[in-house]
Amino acid sequence: MLELKNVSYQVEDELGQKEILHDVNLKIEDKKYVVITGPNGGGKSTLAKLIAGIWKPTAGQILLDGEDITDLGITERARKGIGYAFQQPVRFKGIQVLDLMRIAAGKNLSAAAACEYLSEVGLCAKDYINREINASLSGGELKRIEIATVLARKTKLSVFDEPEAGIDLWSFQNLIRVFERMREEIHDSTILIISHQERILQIADEIVVIKDGGIAEQGPLEALYPKLVGTDATVDTCDRLK
Amino acid sequence: MIEFDEIQKRLILEIAGLHKVPEGAYNFRANGKSAGRASTENIEITTREGGSGLVIRVKPGTKNESVHIPVVISETGLKETVYNDFYIGDDADILIVAGCGIDNCGGANSEHDGVHTFYVGKNAKVRYVEKHYGSGDGTGQRILNPVTDVHMDEGSSMEMEMVQIKGVDSTERVSTAELAKDAHLVVRERLMTHGTQQAVSKYDVILNGDGSSADIVSRGVARDHSYQKLDLGIVANAACSGHTECDSILMDEGRILAIPSLEANNLEASLVHEAAIGKIAGEQLIKLMSLGLTEQEAEEQIINGFLK
Numbered sequence: 001m002l003e004l005k006n007v008s009y010q011v012e013d014e015l016g017q018k019e020i021l022h023d024v025n026l027k028i029e030d031k032k033y034v035v036i037t038g039p040n041g042g043g044k045s046t047l048a049k050l051i052a053g054i055w056k057p058t059a060g061q062i063l064l065d066g067e068d069i070t071d072l073g074i075t076e077r078a079r080k081g082i083g084y085a086f087q088q089p090v091r092f093k094g095i096q097v098l099d100l101m102r103i104a105a106g107k108n109l110s111a112a113a114a115c116e117y118l119s120e121v122g123l124c125a126k127d128y129i130n131r132e133i134n135a136s137l138s139g140g141e142l143k144r145i146e147i148a149t150v151l152a153r154k155t156k157l158s159v160f161d162e163p164e165a166g167i168d169l170w171s172f173q174n175l176i177r178v179f180e181r182m183r184e185e186i187h188d189s190t191i192l193i194i195s196h197q198e199r200i201l202q203i204a205d206e207i208v209v210i211k212d213g214g215i216a217e218q219g220p221l222e223a224l225y226p227k228l229v230g231t232d233a234t235v236d237t238c239d240r241l242k
Numbered sequence: 243m244i245e246f247d248e249i250q251k252r253l254i255l256e257i258a259g260l261h262k263v264p265e266g267a268y269n270f271r272a273n274g275k276s277a278g279r280a281s282t283e284n285i286e287i288t289t290r291e292g293g294s295g296l297v298i299r300v301k302p303g304t305k306n307e308s309v310h311i312p313v314v315i316s317e318t319g320l321k322e323t324v325y326n327d328f329y330i331g332d333d334a335d336i337l338i339v340a341g342c343g344i345d346n347c348g349g350a351n352s353e354h355d356g357v358h359t360f361y362v363g364k365n366a367k368v369r370y371v372e373k374h375y376g377s378g379d380g381t382g383q384r385i386l387n388p389v390t391d392v393h394m395d396e397g398s399s400m401e402m403e404m405v406q407i408k409g410v411d412s413t414e415r416v417s418t419a420e421l422a423k424d425a426h427l428v429v430r431e432r433l434m435t436h437g438t439q440q441a442v443s444k445y446d447v448i449l450n451g452d453g454s455s456a457d458i459v460s461r462g463v464a465r466d467h468s469y470q471k472l473d474l475g476i477v478a479n480a481a482c483s484g485h486t487e488c489d490s491i492l493m494d495e496g497r498i499l500a501i502p503s504l505e506a507n508n509l510e511a512s513l514v515h516e517a518a519i520g521k522i523a524g525e526q527l528i529k530l531m532s533l534g535l536t537e538q539e540a541e542e543q544i545i546n547g548f549l550k
Contacts, residue, residue, distance in 0.1 A: 054528055074531040083532075090529040093461075093489070094547030103543060104533045149533065 002028040002051065002157055002190070007060035009046055020046045022213045024060070028157075033183050033191045035201050037228065038210040044194045045087060047210065048161045051192070052084035053077040064157070083155035087162045087194075089146035092133045097145055100133055104149040117148040120181065122174040139166040147178065160193045164200065172199070179203055201225060246272065246314075253314040253343030256375040260310065268310040269296055271324070273317045285309055285336075295325035295357075298338075302331030302363060310339045313356065318348025318382050323355040332363035332395075341373040344384040344410070353385035360390075362425075365397040372402070376409025383411040392419035392427070396451065399426040406441070407434045407549060415443040421482075423451030431460040432549045435468035435496070444473040449482040449511070459487040463545055464496030474515070475503035481510030488517040491548060493541075 009021040021043045028034050036044050049055045051062065053074040062070045069077055078084075092100070101114040115125030121144040131137065133145065143166055150158050164175060176199050182191060183203055193200055201207060207224040209217040217224060246254065250272055254260050263270075263278070267285035270277040281287050284304040288297050298309060311326065330336065346352045362368055376384035386406075394400060406413060419427055427447065435441050447456045456476055464470045476484035488500040502515040522544050530540035 052532055054532075074528060075534060075536050078532050078534040086525075086529065090523070090525045092526055092544065092547055094550045095543065096547075099543075099547065100533075103530060103535060106534055153533065 003063040005061040007057045010058045034206045035204040036208045081156035083150045083158040085150045085160045089142040104152040157190045249316045257341030257343045257373040258312040266308040271313040304334040308337040313342040315344045319350030321353040328360045335367040343375045346378040347380040351383040355387040357389040360392045362394045362398040364395045368400045370402045374406040390417040394421045394425040397424045401428045404431040418446045420448045421454040424453040427456045429458040433462040436465040439468040442471045448477045452481045454482040456484045462490040465493040471499045473501045477505040478511035484513045490519045
């Protein structure tokens with residue numbers, strides 16, 4: 001179980017101290033499929049980065065299976081079973097897709113095994129396995145490779161920061177299928193997805209709404225979903241302007 | 243049968259990837275002397291007049307053959323300058339593997355300066371691989387100052403892979419090329435310096451023929467207190483295209499100076515230069531650490547990939 005106790009995160013800008021998250025208390029039970037949603041700028045991605053250890057909370061505690069991991073770095077948290085998929089995947093000159101999949105799997109993954117993960121995210125594996133993860137790949141391709149690296153890790157808690165961002169050319173149906181399959185196949189794992197997409201919300205066991213730096217609501221899909229559809233939480237600003 | 247000691251075998255493996263005597267034409271040079279040579283029906287290797295190097299002649303039309311000319315030095319204090327001339331016949335298509343490995347366990351400097359001149363015939367294709375490597379824990383420096391001078395005839399193409407990853411204390415690499423009509427030159431250089439090493443790499447490429455092109459990419463990593471100077475220049479005298487790129491990673495107290503120079507003397511010439519110097523991007527480290535690597539392991543993976 002992942003537990004956040006009284007977690008706050010402050011940053012300093014030219015206007016002085018600014019609180020991005022304030023006194024957040026959150027419990028994510030094992031083997032749950034949880035979607036964190038809410039309006040832009042509410043603190044969702046910050047929460048994901050605090051869980052992965054990329055940023056450290058300015059107050060409060062983060063516990064994984066009862067162990068205080070607040071002061072652990074990114075590597076140690078990764079080794080304890082936390083996976084994190086970036087909203088904007090990183091490019092590497094010279095490192096090939098297979099290299100990255102092998103680093104992710106933590107072993108000398110066979111090309112065939114790596115191909116399976118790539119196929120799962122809708123990439124024709126043989127075309128990609130030897131490609132460099134550089135600017136020659138499109139945003140959507142990078143995003144799918146990013147998701148494949150997290151799948152290859154087989155972690156007990158996987159955090160996906162807006163997986164739908166930047167994949168407009170990929171049939172959205174495919175992405176939904178990936179997450180649906182994850183739900184069916186990874187029985188021992190907890191999935192935490194930051195998303196605005198109603199289709200992704202619909203797969204969740206539980207929904208957490210983050211707004212203005214705090215948890216506005218948390219509850220099972222059936223209870224929360226009807227309240228959220230069409231609100232700021234699920235519709236991007238641009239869509240609302242249409 | 244050529245006999246090498248263990249150090250020499252290790253050096254040959256590093257620079258030429260060879261476990262045994264290769265097929266095709268070869269000349270092995272060890273501690274200033276020829277240690278073995280073979281010519282083939284199409285590739286003739288002879289001693290240069292005055293004995294200061296080799297003349298390598300490849301017959302026109304020779305296809306899919308290779309020439310290996312590795313040099314190893316395991317004696318401290320040995321200094322040599324060797325001149326090798328390559329005459330590649332028209333329409334030939336060959337691989338040339340050169341390179342020098344120095345193991346210096348002594349107190350005196352060891353130095354090998356290889357001067358390679360290529361005359362590439364019409365429509366010939368050459369792939370040239372040159373690797374430099376140093377090892378040994380003596381106080382004597384390992385010095386390599388290679389000079390590469392390329393003359394490319396009409397329609398010829400040459401791909402050069404120039405690699406120096408480890409152990410060379412001081413290097414000054416000077417490469418020049420002149421290209422006739424429709425000739426194409428591709429250079430991929432990889433340089434890594436550490437300790438207090440100094441590396442200078444200078445390219446002067448002159449595009450004289452219409453339709454000719456040059457693409458020179460140098461990737462470097464400067465670690466510790468090392469210094470690199472990359473001086474990539476193209477002069478365009480015809481309707482041609484040229485691209486140079488210096489892409490460098492700084493670590494520790496490393497320093498890098500990149501000097502791009504492009505000169506266009508023809509309205510139809512198109513030249514591009516790109517240069518980037520910086521430390522490893524923080525987000526690259528974070529990504530690999532989020533996959534379970536330590537910061538140091540992440541750095542190694544990024545550098546290995548970059549210099550691949």
